[in-house]
Amino acid sequence: MTTLVGYLKILGLIACIVFGFFQIFSRTPSVRQYTFQTLKTAGNELKEHVAHDPYNQLVDVPRDSILVFDPAERRANATILSLVRSKEVNELVMTMKEVEETFNHKFNYPWTFLNDEPFTEEFKKLTSEATNSTVYYETIPANHWNMPDFVSKELAIAAGQRMLQQGVQYANMMSYHNMCRWNSGLFYHHPRLQQFKYYWRVEPNTHYYCDIDYDLFRYMEDNEKTYGFTISLYDDPNSIVTLWNTTMDFLSDHIDYLHPNSALGYLLDNSRPDHNKIAGYSTNHFWSNFEIGDMDFFRSEPYTQFFNALDVAGGFYYERWGDAPVHTIGLVLFEDKHKIHWFRDIGYRHIPFINCPNSPKCKNRCPTGDTYEGASFLADEVSTPIWWKYAHMN
Ligand SMILES: Nc1nc2c(ncn2[C@@H]2O[C@H](COP(=O)(O)OP(=O)(O)OP(=O)(O)O)[C@@H](O)[C@H]2O)c(=O)[nH]1
Numbered sequence: 171m172t173t174l175v176g177y178l179k180i181l182g183l184i185a186c187i188v189f190g191f192f193q194i195f196s197r198t199p200s201v202r203q204y205t206f207q208t209l210k211t212a213g214n215e216l217k218e219h220v221a222h223d224p225y226n227q228l229v230d231v232p233r234d235s236i237l238v239f240d241p242a243e244r245r246a247n248a249t250i251l252s253l254v255r256s257k258e259v260n261e262l263v264m265t266m267k268e269v270e271e272t273f274n275h276k277f278n279y280p281w282t283f284l285n286d287e288p289f290t291e292e293f294k295k296l297t298s299e300a301t302n303s304t305v306y307y308e309t310i311p312a313n314h315w316n317m318p319d320f321v322s323k324e325l326a327i328a329a330g331q332r333m334l335q336q337g338v339q340y341a342n343m344m345s346y347h348n349m350c351r352w353n354s355g356l357f358y359h360h361p362r363l364q365q366f367k368y369y370w371r372v373e374p375n376t377h378y379y380c381d382i383d384y385d386l387f388r389y390m391e392d393n394e395k396t397y398g399f400t401i402s403l404y405d406d407p408n409s410i411v412t413l414w415n416t417t418m419d420f421l422s423d424h425i426d427y428l429h430p431n432s433a434l435g436y437l438l439d440n441s442r443p444d445h446n447k448i449a450g451y452s453t454n455h456f457w458s459n460f461e462i463g464d465m466d467f468f469r470s471e472p473y474t475q476f477f478n479a480l481d482v483a484g485g486f487y488y489e490r491w492g493d494a495p496v497h498t499i500g501l502v503l504f505e506d507k508h509k510i511h512w513f514r515d516i517g518y519r520h521i522p523f524i525n526c527p528n529s530p531k532c533k534n535r536c537p538t539g540d541t542y543e544g545a546s547f548l549a550d551e552v553s554t555p556i557w558w559k560y561a562h563m564n
């Protein structure tokens with residue numbers, strides 16, 4: 171009996187994937203035409219595929235949310251949160267000032283700072299001076315942060331060295347692996363965060379360029395959004411060689427978790443075949459150094475079981491699985507694509523990528539429509555247009 175059920179599940183999974191591929195290849199022979207470079211250069215070709223260029227489209231603020239702060243309005247159940255080290259205080263305060271100036275002085279959402287070590291007094295002083303909101307300083311429990319016992323430290327160190335030689339950034343830094351694992355599956359279990367539903371992740375040394383005059387968290391709530399991002403990228407396939415296979419193993423046991431209205435094509439897209447070949451999937455992901463999300467999604471049964479399956483597979487240490495592809499795969503598979511929102515109106519930069527809207531609210535503080543800063547090969551790493559395609563934004 172069990173074998174038959176298992177067989178049927180696998181058959182179902184294969185059918186889903188074959189259907190996904192069929193959808194992709196039957197629609198357009200060259201998905202590559204959706205990449206940003208083509209968007210910027212090939213006007214006519216572009217028009218055939220995308221009715222408009224969302225990067226340069228004049229941005230409207232959402233109409234269906236409160237646009238100005240009214241003290242009588244109910245605020246959402248939310249916090250801004252930042253995982254940060256005390257020594258990064260200056261970079262963080264610079265970013266905090268921009269978040270406060272563009273958004274939070276109007277809404278006063280609390281800030282929660284998290285660290286694997288206690289914060290210094292200087293850190294607390296400088297950050298609490300940068301906001302009028304409530305501030306929380308939290309230490310992460312050691313059993314959430316450190317490498318779990320079932321991972322072999324020797325193998326992890328050897329794998330780190332090997333990946334470093336393949337050019338995988340930070341592959342030999344155990345703290346980086348801890349950080350990626352914690353951000354993937356543990357932050358929302360921190361005792362302080364239990365009182366909150368929504369979070370906005372803010373990293374030190376990121377920039378916020380444009381005024382945000384509506385309550386972003388209420389926007390999420392009122393529009394039943396689960397997750398919001400600003401930039402979509404391709405990942406380094408060498409950092410996630412078995413992530414997709416591990417995901418498929420999990421999915422074949424839980425095919426009922428696959429959302430019928432998922433944007434599966436975003437994960438299966440074949441515009442960079444070399445990436446698919448190594449990683450088994452497109453490597454498309456929402457860049458998670460900015461994210462606004464509903465922690466109850468991550469706390470739900472499907473994502474919890476998904477994370478546990480990835481965790482025991484050991485890829486947070488034997489490879490360098492990032493929280494961005496892990497969040498993304500979980501969200502895209504288990505959630506309705508309409509609940510995932512591209513915040514086109516948020517002017518954002520984490521070196522070297524940018525989201526810069528065409529909006530008077532940006533007051534020319536960033537280069538409109540640009541997606542990167544520096545060498546032009548970076549353009550090929552941006553995959554936001556791939557999201558537009560599969561989310562049916564065009
Ligand atoms: N407390 C603490 N925070 C960390 C640690 N490692 C990383 N972080 C934080 O986690 C976030 C991501 O780390 P980054 O080093 O910026 O990683 P990244 O964005 O992939 O890499 P960059 O491109 O170099 O910025 C940042 O907010 C860091 O401050 C750590 O060991 N302890």
Ligand SMILES: *[C@@H]1O[C@H](CO)[C@@H](O)[C@H](O)[C@H]1NC(C)=O
Binds near residue numbers: 270301302
């Ligand atoms: C805090 O509130 C005071 C009084 O309204 C104001 O002058 C100050 O600029 C605010 N500080 C921040 C960081 O918003």
Ligand SMILES: *[C@@H]1O[C@H](CO)[C@@H](O)[C@H](O)[C@H]1NC(C)=O
Binds near residue numbers: 247364365366
């Ligand atoms: C906020 O959300 C969390 C997580 O859903 C929930 O446990 C908590 O009760 C909520 N708080 C309020 C005031 O609604």
Ligand SMILES: *[C@@H]1O[C@H](CO)[C@@H](O)[C@H](O)[C@H]1NC(C)=O
Binds near residue numbers: 411412
């Ligand atoms: C992924 O699974 C397929 C099918 O079982 C297998 O052929 C392939 O070698 C696996 N890839 C990796 C990287 O383990």
Ligand SMILES: [Mg+2]
Binds near residue numbers: 373459520
């Ligand atoms: Mg960073």
